[in-house]
Amino acid sequence: MLRLHDKPQETTMTPFPHTSRRRLLSGGATALAALGLGRAQAQTASAPTPAAAAPARSLPPYVDWKDAEQMIVHTGTTIETRRSAFGTSIITPAERLYIRNNLPAPEVGIVADPDAWAMAVEGVQQPRYLTVRELKALGIETVATVLQCSGNGRGYFAGKPSGTKWTVGAAGCVLWSGVPVRNVVAALGGLAGGARFMTGTGGEKLPEGLDPRSVMVERSVPLKAMQDALLAWEMNGEPLHHAHGGPLRLVVPGYSGVNNIKYIKRLAFTAAESDAAIQKTGYRMSPPGTKGDPSHPSVWEMDVxxxxxxxxxxxxxxxxxxxxxxxxxxxxxxxxxxxxxxxxxxxxxxxxxxxxxxxxxxxxxxxxxxxxxxxxxxxxxxxxxxxxxxxxxxxxxxxxxxxxxxxxxxxxxxxxxx
Amino acid sequence: MLRLHDKPQETTMTPFPHTSRRRLLSGGATALAALGLGRAQAQTASAPTPAAAAPARSLPPYVDWKDAEQMIVHTGTTIETRRSAFGTSIITPAERLYIRNNLPAPEVGIVADPDAWAMAVEGVQQPRYLTVRELKALGIETVATVLQCSGNGRGYFAGKPSGTKWTVGAAGCVLWSGVPVRNVVAALGGLAGGARFMTGTGGEKLPEGLDPRSVMVERSVPLKAMQDALLAWEMNGEPLHHAHGGPLRLVVPGYSGVNNIKYIKRLAFTAAESDAAIQKTGYRMSPPGTKGDPSHPSVWEMDVxxxxxxxxxxxxxxxxxxxxxxxxxxxxxxxxxxxxxxxxxxxxxxxxxxxxxxxxxxxxxxxxxxxxxxxxxxxxxxxxxxxxxxxxxxxxxxxxxxxxxxxxxxxxxxxxxx
Missing domain, CATH: 2.60.40.650 (Immunoglobulin-like)
Structure with a gap:
């Protein structure tokens, strides 16, 4: 027999749009390319990014499928998850995962036939191009990683460093599926020798009129990172979305976001670190107010x-x-x-x-x-x-x-x- | 130096709508209520469902946010995941998770303020109503389960049993977050005694003019299932979607879909099984061509x-x-x-x-x-x-x-x- 303590008020049955979490916001024709470039330049020059100070109010069209109410839109290319939006079931769904791009993404058409995407593999005994279709025949592994922007928490530094004032939400925990990099290396006869770094190059479209090395997304990580690295075509049970690096992303577990190269088009095992600005001077742990250089530690492994x-x-x-x-x-x-x-x-x-x-x-x-x-x-x-x-x-x-x-x-x- | 073997053709850069996997299909004003009722009646009467033989082509509006290309729409209330859509990263995202409803869902307004949803707990020392807000103070647990329709694989039976001809896709693996049922029982002073079953009642709107017991969704499972059961408000890192039982669902790990009560409004610890038709005669392992009755095993635990x-x-x-x-x-x-x-x-x-x-x-x-x-x-x-x-x-x-x-x-x- 039910004794009714604290019988609540009837739940209000107000009409509520059931597609709200997926609703398409038309808004904010942000100047994506300009913002993307602005960020990259600010990064390498350690200059403040004015765009970050004037957050947009709505999601840019390329991620209008994300859950707008759960995101903080800093700029068209820097969007973080609200602290309250992480929930308690471990995984961060794509709709709530942060966005941070150094350059405008390549054309979205590259995910129309993801298996056709091709990347070069160098620094192995038999260097060649491999398509995603070929990679899929070399093995499948699944790994959960924290994907976290190198600058997550920047907003909590007292000294006002340059860049987006991320709080906690430039991070998420996702499941990746792809082929282990070590399988790919083995299939191509092993390393060519002399390699100390694994260097990934993104497929972003580079702006005209600038030295490519000054803007391209190319990062080197220590060779040991190869052991856990994946070339991933799937995230959280779906083909990897273009906005998160699809059709193919280099996933380097334990390493901060920038080292997880989106739309990867080249993976090279190299004796030296890349001389791209994003590696040489960018993402360096240099003292406040100084410009990064190769003498400063690179932003690689994440901390507890x-x-x-x-x-x-x-x-x-x-x-x-x-x-x-x-x-x-x-x-x-x-x-x-x-x-x-x-x-x-x-x-x-x-x-x-x-x-x-x-x-x-x-x-x-x-x-x-x-x-x-x-x-x-x-x-x-x-x-x-x-x-x-x-x-x-x-x-x-x-x-x-x-x-x-x-x-x-x-x-x-x-x-x-x- | 890169030797170019098998240099692939340039990837075709055809325009491709980047929101395709989320795209909203306008289509198919399926007679949802009618279909829902039709299914429930067919279930209890073991009669064939004509609707299942004429699959709809597009997603019904209440799940128009799902990935249409990855789903097989049998009827407006029976929608399965394509075999090729499961991917290899374990979790099934909400956009690809199957739908199977015995009755039309309650008004979608119930998820506008999920914390206000209230359910009765009976068969404990201190029976009372608890809101989701109150439940959230009693504990948090996270568990991954296979959610699988009792009839998944029915399409592979040779004998043509009644009901939707599911193949493999009336199943998914998802992460749930909520409060353990055992915490709720403990907070209400423990079981009242004499209980042999845990009985959950769904909040579906019952059609007028029919005996409620003949159509309501109320299932009993053995009391031991309480040890692992959750009252869940979150799935895969997001508040539980209305289409999957939000704001609150009883999750009974290891038990087939129907035992995982959506929009749960009553949880009772009872000496006897429910006398609702869905328990008494429905979901029974009765010989082909016979009507189920309590002498036949209930559809509870799933097999390897x-x-x-x-x-x-x-x-x-x-x-x-x-x-x-x-x-x-x-x-x-x-x-x-x-x-x-x-x-x-x-x-x-x-x-x-x-x-x-x-x-x-x-x-x-x-x-x-x-x-x-x-x-x-x-x-x-x-x-x-x-x-x-x-x-x-x-x-x-x-x-x-x-x-x-x-x-x-x-x-x-x-x-x-x-």
């Missing part, structure tokens, strides 16, 4: 990092009582060991529970801690530890580009409970 | 099962040479141990490799076997084994409803290689 996603102030007023504090935590290149949560800005900590399936060392994990929140101001924070007992740092060092901010203190979330 | 998804003839002509034969395999309620693949219709078998992260015993896993296919006719088959050494059956027993077909022989995939 975590942040709180909920309860999120942006989803409405918070009420006193029990809440499930939750967030995501990653080990960078190593498995995650534990996550601690604080509700007093880091004065005291309690270990959270890791929730849901473990998708592997390159994925993030959800963590949850139930806490009773009294009315007032609170500061929610989290700090993660990898299996080598490395703790997430309290404060990341400032650098000119605002890269790799993983400091737990600046990522803490102030909330007000009524 | 697998099938090949690629190479798929529907994606174009297949060429001789090496291919990666791949598919999905599930243990039902137990972890998967191994999968064997045959390319000669089951005369000889080889063990395939399980690929990608293991999302837990209720998820499916991808398997891959590289094989060299000569020109000619081949029959690709797979058979899975769980950790208790139960092999997937060669042939499932025929039954009136065409339920739980997991026979590997009928699921085999004939292909022609040029």
């Amino acid at each position: 990092k975590s942040w709180i996603n909920g309860p999120a102030p942006e989803t409405g007023p918070l009420r006193a009582g029990w809440v499930q504090v939750h967030g995501v935590a990653m080990g960078g290149t190593r498995p995650l060991r534990r996550v601690d949560v604080s509700i007093d800005g880091g004065q005291t900590w309690r270990e959270a529970r890791l929730v849901g399936p473990d998708l592997g060392r390159f994925a993030w994990r959800q963590f949850v801690l139930p806490v009773q929140l009294p009315p007032g101001q609170h500061v929610l924070a989290s700090r993660a530890q990898d299996t080598q007992f490395n703790w997430q740092v309290e404060t990341s060092p400032e650098n000119a580009g605002g890269y790799l901010n993983s400091g737990w203190r600046s990522h803490a979330l102030p909330i007000t409970v009524a | 099962k697998s099938w090949i998804n690629g190479p798929a003839p529907e994606t174009g002509p297949l060429r001789a040479g090496w291919v990666q034969v791949h598919g999905v395999a599930m243990g039902g309620t137990r972890p998967l141990r191994r999968v064997d693949v045959s390319i000669d219709g089951g005369q000889t078998w080889r063990e395939a490799r399980l690929v990608g992260p293991d999302l837990g015993r209720f998820a499916w896993r991808q398997f891959v076997l590289p094989v060299q296919l000569p020109p000619g006719q081949h029959v690709l088959a797979s058979r899975a084994q769980d950790t208790q050494f139960n092999w997937q059956v060669e042939t499932s027993p025929e039954n009136a409803g065409g339920y739980l077909n997991s026979g590997w022989r009928s699921h085999a995939l004939p292909i022609t290689v040029a």
Whole structure:
């Protein structure tokens, strides 16, 4: 027999457009090419990007299928996920995944027949072109990775580095499917010898009248990264979308976003790093206010990092009582060991529970801690530890580009409970 | 230096609508309510459904955001995923997940404020209504499950049972997030005693003029299923879509689709099974041509099962040479141990490799076997084994409803290689 306690009001049956999360926004004919170029130049010159200061209000047409309400549109080529939009089921769906492009994308027609896309493989015994169709015969692997923009968290640096003021949402956790790079190398007779780097070149259309090396997207990573790398044609169970690098993307698990080359057209095993500006001077950990050069560490492997996603102030007023504090935590290149949560800005900590399936060392994990929140101001924070007992740092060092901010203190979330 | 072998033709840069996979089809004003009712009546009466014989060509408006090209529309309420559309990255995105409704859905307005949705919990020490907002304070768990229609594979039964002729695509693997049912029970003081079943009631709008018990969606499962069950508000990283049971769905891992109650409005721990027709006479494993009754086993736990998804003839002509034969395999309620693949219709078998992260015993896993296919006719088959050494059956027993077909022989995939 049902005793009716707290019978709620009838749910309001207001009409609601059922396609809202997919709704097509017509808006914002952003000058995509101009913005893309502007960003790339700013990146290599470490100059501020005026566009980032005046966020667009709607999604640009090439990603108008994304969930507009869950995204923050900084510019036409820099779009982040809201902190409250990550949910708690680990994977970030394409509709909510961030966008960050260094150059305008190649023509969308390249995904009409994805299997026909061809890339060159060099620095192997038998260099040649391979189509996606040929790659698909060489093997299939599936890996979950955190895809995170090198500048994610830049907005939390005190020193105002140049570039988009990302908070936590230039990141997502996705499943990739493709062929292991090591299979491709083996099929082409192995490495040619002398290689120290794996260098990927993107298929972006380069603007006329500029030195290609100054704008092209070409990144080198240490050769060891080959062991885990994929040439991926699928993300989250669907053919890789053009906006995320389809038909083919180089996925380098554990390495920041820029190293995961979209529309890859050339993969080379090289003795030296690329001399493209994006490698030589861009994405370098140079001291604030200085220009990057090859003496500064390149932005490669990601660090152990975590942040709180909920309860999120942006989803409405918070009420006193029990809440499930939750967030995501990653080990960078190593498995995650534990996550601690604080509700007093880091004065005291309690270990959270890791929730849901473990998708592997390159994925993030959800963590949850139930806490009773009294009315007032609170500061929610989290700090993660990898299996080598490395703790997430309290404060990341400032650098000119605002890269790799993983400091737990600046990522803490102030909330007000009524 | 690059030697150019097999330099492919330039990729054709034909214009291609970049939103094609999300494109909104205007089509097919299917008589949704009528179809929904028609199906439910057919189900309980074991009568053939004429609608299934005349598939619609376009997605009905309530799921017009799905990827039309990847779906087979049987009727407005029975829509399956194409075999070639599963991809190899484990998760089935919402855009490709099947639809099967027993009744027309409640008004879509119920997802406008999902936290306000309320359900009754009965058969506990302190029965009461709980809103989704209240449930969210009781705990968070994330689990990956195979969601599979009880009738998936019905089209492969030789005896022509009634109902939609599903092939392999009335199934998907998704990540759910919600509160464990056991947490809810604990918060309400524990079970009231005497319970042998967990009974969930859906919030569908019942048609006027019919005995509610004859049409309502109310299913009982053995009490032990409570241990793994969730009340889920999120799927694949997004709030649960109305078309898949949002704002709140009962997820019973390891149990076939119908037991996973959409828009759940009542969860009761009961001494007896529901007397609703869908439980009492529907979804029973009765001999071909007979009407189900409580003496026949209910359609509950799923069996160990697998099938090949690629190479798929529907994606174009297949060429001789090496291919990666791949598919999905599930243990039902137990972890998967191994999968064997045959390319000669089951005369000889080889063990395939399980690929990608293991999302837990209720998820499916991808398997891959590289094989060299000569020109000619081949029959690709797979058979899975769980950790208790139960092999997937060669042939499932025929039954009136065409339920739980997991026979590997009928699921085999004939292909022609040029």
